[in-house]
Amino acid sequence: MTCRFLSSHTPLVVTLPAAGLILGAITLLAAEWKSGKIWEEPKIVEPGDNGRPPSDAIVLFDGNDMSDWKNADDWEIKDGAVTVNPRAPGMKYATTKRSFGDCQLHVEWAEPEEVKGSGQGRGNSGVYLMSRYEVQILDSYHNPTYYDGQCGSVYKQYPPLVNVCRKPGEWQSYDIIFEAPRFDGSGKLIKPAYVTVLQNGVLIQNHSEIQGSTSWDHPPTYEAHPERAPLQLQNHGDPVRFRNIWIRELTPQTFTMSDKPASE
Numbered sequence: 399m400t401c402r403f404l405s406s407h408t409p410l411v412v413t414l415p416a417a418g419l420i421l422g423a424i425t426l427l428a429a430e431w432k433s434g435k436i437w438e439e440p441k442i443v444e445p446g447d448n449g450r451p452p453s454d455a456i457v458l459f460d461g462n463d464m465s466d467w468k469n470a471d472d473w474e475i476k477d478g479a480v481t482v483n484p485r486a487p488g489m490k491y492a493t494t495k496r497s498f499g500d501c502q503l504h505v506e507w508a509e510p511e512e513v514k515g516s517g518q519g520r521g522n523s524g525v526y527l528m529s530r531y532e533v534q535i536l537d538s539y540h541n542p543t544y545y546d547g548q549c550g551s552v553y554k555q556y557p558p559l560v561n562v563c564r565k566p567g568e569w570q571s572y573d574i575i576f577e578a579p580r581f582d583g584s585g586k587l588i589k590p591a592y593v594t595v596l597q598n599g600v601l602i603q604n605h606s607e608i609q610g611s612t613s614w615d616h617p618p619t620y621e622a623h624p625e626r627a628p629l630q631l632q633n634h635g636d637p638v639r640f641r642n643i644w645i646r647e648l649t650p651q652t653f654t655m656s657d658k659p660a661s662e
Contacts, residue, residue, distance in 0.1 A: 435653040451504065451644035458494060459643040467492045479508070479641040482523060482633050489633040491526065497626035498528070499578040500648040504571065508639045509537040511567030517543040521566065523638040524553065526630035527576050528623070532612040533595055535638060539563045550602040552593060553612040558602035569641070570598055578625060579608070585622030
């Protein structure tokens with residue numbers, strides 16, 4: 399190999415063999431890094447369009463009947479929507495017959511067009527994940543109330559990041575990503591629940607750590623429960639409408655480790 403350095407204005411001269419060595423070194427430095435993890439192939443899911451759910455979703459209400467729910471026989475179904483019956487005996491919550499854990503949930507809802515009441519008494523309902531953890535539904539369009547109880551809040555725990563409520567009578571949507579809590583064999587909490595919520599396509603809860611059950615009259619607490627539990631829609635005495643409810647069950651990604659070094 400021959401190199402010549404003449405002056406600051408003279409180009410560096412490198413013979414061909416040296417250039418080959420340099421390129422080889424660069425190639426070695428640029429070798430692809432690999433983690434050594436062998437992932438399962440992601441399954442193919444059709445995303446759906448024009449309001450249709452993705453192909454792997456479980457449809458809980460398609461506008462025709464509430465056969466996948468309990469305690470909703472007296473809720474009115476009309477024009478593809480179901481309306482909470484505020485006069486139902488005991489105002490029981492509509493409860494899914496199936497149980498769910500980690501999930502992606504889509505719910506569309508509309509507040510009563512005729513405005514009545516104020517604060518918590520105006521268009522009150524809610525989505526209860528695992529029958530315990532509430533994402534509040536409320537008419538919060540020019541309707542002040544306590545912030546951790548307004549629409550989009552994790553009730554009594556976190557206000558929404560922003561208020562993106564539409565006018566009463568207009569359809570709105572929640573897209574909720576929920577990670578269920580985990581308990582050990584003795585019932586001790588080892589991982590809290592987390593929730594991310596988009597309302598009308600806008601992020602309003604960003605991986606919020608749920609502190610326990612959401613209640614009006616006592617602080618949040620965790621009590622051990624199964625890994626899966628029913629979903630509920632609250633009957634708070636206001637005729638809130640719902641439509642297009644579907645859910646996707648989420649499972650962790652899994653992998654095995656290659657028997658080769660990760661760098662190969």
